[in-house]
Amino acid sequence: MKEHLEMEKQLAAKEAVKFIKDNQIVGLGTGSTAYYAIVEIGILISRGLKIKAVPTSTKTSNLAKSLNIPIIDINQVTTIDITIDGTDEFTNDLDLIKGGGGALYQEKIVASKSKKLIIIADSSKKVDILGKFKLPIEIEINSFDYVLKHIIAINGVGEIRLAPTGPYTTDQGNYIIDADFGLINNPIELSKKLSQIEGIIGHGLFINLADRVIMGYNDSTITYIHKSSSL
Structure with missing residues (x-):
C-alpha cells in the first residue's frame, strides 16, 4: 500500500512541474510529497530550465542545492510565480x-x-471534511501553556509535537502543537478563532489559497480546480 501511495505522489509531482516556465520564481514545499516535485524540478534544471526557487524550510533548501536548483531568499521577492x-x-x-x-x-x-499554488497529493489525502489529521499550530515557545488552554476553550485538545531530544522546534525556533478539533465543519470560523489567540504564529488551515490539487490516483492523476482559479 505504501509503495502504491509513493507512486501516486510521483505521478502528481510529474504533472505539477509541467506548469513551471522559464525565468519564473518557484516556491518549493516541504515534506514527503513535495520532495518528488523538487527532484523533478532538478531534472528540468539539468535539461536547461532557468528558474529561481524559494524554499519553505532548511531541509528543502538543502535538497534543492544538492540538485543545483538556484535558491533565492523569500525576503528578496515580493511575489512568487508558482x-x-x-x-x-x-x-x-x-x-x-x-x-x-x-x-x-x-x-x-x-x-x-504565490500567484499560483499547486498542491500535490496521493489519494489518501482526499477527505470529505477536514479534521481526521490533527491540525498543526505553530506557537511561540513561551506560550504553549496559554495556547493549550485556549485550544481547549474552543473545543480542541492539543499536545506539543516532540522530537527525540524534546519538543520539536521549527526553523524559526518555534514549537508546534498538534490539535484535535474533531471534524472541522467550518474551517473558516476555526481559522478566525485561532488567529485571535495570542502566541499562535500560524496554523495549518490553508483556506482559499490553493488554485488546484493534483492527486495521484492508481496509475494516473485527477485534478481538482478551485472555482476562482485562472490556472
Whole structure:
C-alpha cells in the first residue's frame, strides 16, 4: 500500500512541474510529497530550465542545492510565480490541512506570496471534511501553556509535537502543537478563532489559497480546480 501511495505522489509531482516556465520564481514545499516535485524540478534544471526557487524550510533548501536548483531568499521577492507543495488533507473546496512536515508558517508565507499554488497529493489525502489529521499550530515557545488552554476553550485538545531530544522546534525556533478539533465543519470560523489567540504564529488551515490539487490516483492523476482559479 505504501509503495502504491509513493507512486501516486510521483505521478502528481510529474504533472505539477509541467506548469513551471522559464525565468519564473518557484516556491518549493516541504515534506514527503513535495520532495518528488523538487527532484523533478532538478531534472528540468539539468535539461536547461532557468528558474529561481524559494524554499519553505532548511531541509528543502538543502535538497534543492544538492540538485543545483538556484535558491533565492523569500525576503528578496515580493511575489512568487508558482509554488508546488504537498498537503496532509484536502477537500473538494480545496481547503487544506498542512504542517505535518513541520514547516507550516514558512509554507503559508510562501503560499500567500504565490500567484499560483499547486498542491500535490496521493489519494489518501482526499477527505470529505477536514479534521481526521490533527491540525498543526505553530506557537511561540513561551506560550504553549496559554495556547493549550485556549485550544481547549474552543473545543480542541492539543499536545506539543516532540522530537527525540524534546519538543520539536521549527526553523524559526518555534514549537508546534498538534490539535484535535474533531471534524472541522467550518474551517473558516476555526481559522478566525485561532488567529485571535495570542502566541499562535500560524496554523495549518490553508483556506482559499490553493488554485488546484493534483492527486495521484492508481496509475494516473485527477485534478481538482478551485472555482476562482485562472490556472
